[in-house]
Amino acid sequence: MEIAMPNGTSFMFDIHKQLVARNAVEVHAFAEITSDYQRCLDQLRDLRVRNAQLDKEAAELRRESVELSHAAQEARNGVANSQEASLDVADMRAEVSKLKDELAPVYKDKARLTEELMQCRESLARVRDINEKHSQALDEATGRIRDLQSRNKELSQQVDNERATQAVAASELETSRHERAEAEQKLNKLTADNDELVQRLVEMKATEVERMNEVNRTCDEMLKSARSMERQAAQQAQQSANSMRHTSSILRTPSLSGALRGMRIRGAETGGEVAAPAAATPVPEKATKSVPAHDGGCFTCAFDRSGSHMATGGADKVVKLWDPATGANTGSLRGMLDTILEVSFTADQKHLLAAGGDQALRMWDITSGRVRHTLTGHTGKVSSVDCSPSSSLRAVSSGTDRTIKVWDLNKGYCLRTIMCHSSCNSVRCTRDEHLICSGHFDGTLRFWDIRNGKMANEVTGLHTQQICSVQIGTRDGTVLTCGKDNLLKTVNPQTFEVKQTFRAPQFSVGTIWCTACISPDGQHVAAGSGNGSLFVWNMETAAVAHELKHSGSQPILASAWGPAGQPLVSCEKNGTVTFWSGQ
The missing domain is CATH 2.130.10.10 (YVTN repeat-like/Quinoprotein amine dehydrogenase)
Known part of the structure; x- marks a missing residue:
């Protein structure tokens, strides 16, 4: 009996194809999230550079403002009555006012950038959470892939074992067929021998039957002779009984009558009539x-x-x-x-x-x-x-x-x-x-x-x-x-x-x-x-x-x-x- 076995190469190729398709589906699901995550990182990096530049400009403006304030203070203290000093102070104040006006938009830009930075951080945190979940899912998928690979290996081993078993079974079947052919030959020989023995036995039984028939005929003759002797004995007994009828008066004596009354066939006590046993069955x-x-x-x-x-x-x-x-x-x-x-x-x-x-x-x-x-x-x-x-x-x-x-x-x-x-x-x-x-x-x-x-x-x-x-x-x-x-x-x-x-x-x-x-x-x-x-x-x-x-x-x-x-x-x-x- 042949056992149908799966092709090992095509079976492994199908498993590999399914794993590649599944991997493509799961990678595509993460591609968009990865792209958004990369864009957020680039934007965060640009915002950090811009924020550093604005921090540097604000620091320079503060330093210039401080220097101008010190100069104005010195001008007020040193040259209070000088017209020229008054003009310088007025110019310096105008410049300070101008610098303050220029610093206000910078502060606004900085506040806006800070808010955008916080939003980017929140988006980054959300992306990290999603990324972590997807990483866990990816780990689970990887584990399942490993399990499938292990199962594939076991199935491959089972296929190999089944093929080996099939080969052994085929060999045993061939051996059994050979033994069956030999057994049939022996059976045919034994059947022929048995037929010969049966024929001999039938002949022997026929001989025995003839002997038994002869013995039966002899026995029948002996039985007939015995029955004839029994009939003669019965006739003699009848004659003896007739000759002894005159003794019946003796049986009426008290002693003998009592003895006869004491004789009972066993079984009368139980209320049943018992058949007298035959002298010769x-x-x-x-x-x-x-x-x-x-x-x-x-x-x-x-x-x-x-x-x-x-x-x-x-x-x-x-x-x-x-x-x-x-x-x-x-x-x-x-x-x-x-x-x-x-x-x-x-x-x-x-x-x-x-x-x-x-x-x-x-x-x-x-x-x-x-x-x-x-x-x-x-x-x-x-x-x-x-x-x-x-x-x-x-x-x-x-x-x-x-x-x-x-x-x-x-x-x-x-x-x-x-x-x-x-x-x-x-x-x-x-x-x-x-x-x-x-x-x-x-x-x-x-x-x-x-x-x-x-x-x-x-x-x-x-x-x-x-x-x-x-x-x-x-x-x-x-x-x-x-x-x-x-x-x-x-x-x-x-x-x-x-x-x-x-x-x-x-x-x-x-x-x-x-x-x-x-x-x-x-x-x-x-x-x-x-x-x-x-x-x-x-x-x-x-x-x-x-x-x-x-x-x-x-x-x-x-x-x-x-x-x-x-x-x-x-x-x-x-x-x-x-x-x-x-x-």
């Missing part, structure tokens, strides 16, 4: 239904404890309720002011909480659809919320403000605030009603005692990048974490040791809010990938059991497993909710 194999749910993306999904209701939330600020069995939308809850990041049902299944980007949580009455509480206190996005499994009146939340808050859902206020070492992305209530766990930006899993707000334990270095989500297994309380390092890990909540690590070549976490889940029987874990696949791993072997994908699938942001074992639900980036089930 079937691994989903296909998508039974895909429903457009949220505009802008679906970020969270959760089941209630009975598995009869499911909720999702997304960028449209709406919580939607679903029937998991049919995949039908049964209602909507509104009131959030920003994106919904997580939802959770209370233990009694009567209320639902949602956390979002508006720095608040909201609690709805599911039956009426009305907001019961708006829980405020976080100063950043509320990234996670979880309701206590043992109490319908307590919940925990975490936010990007590095705090975890414990809430009283009956009164709607915060019971305790826990300050964290780093931003908390996910928080969960454990099976111990006094212990919660949280996953953090620094890749650490931390356990907190909510009674005193202190950290009970931590698992540092669990992930090399931030932890996106934390889940608790319903079977044995195993903690499942999903990290941005594309790994899933399970942790023993008693020993705080890593039990298993799950990975897959094509698995990648699509967002920092990616949520994984554990099957109700604790035999499998599932998580959505950025490539649109839903990966299911075997808990014991950490091997990929299934990679589920349907046509048109988008990056999966969240997943949840129904408490009864089916369905497995995934939420996609385009706002679609997909229901998966097995045979």
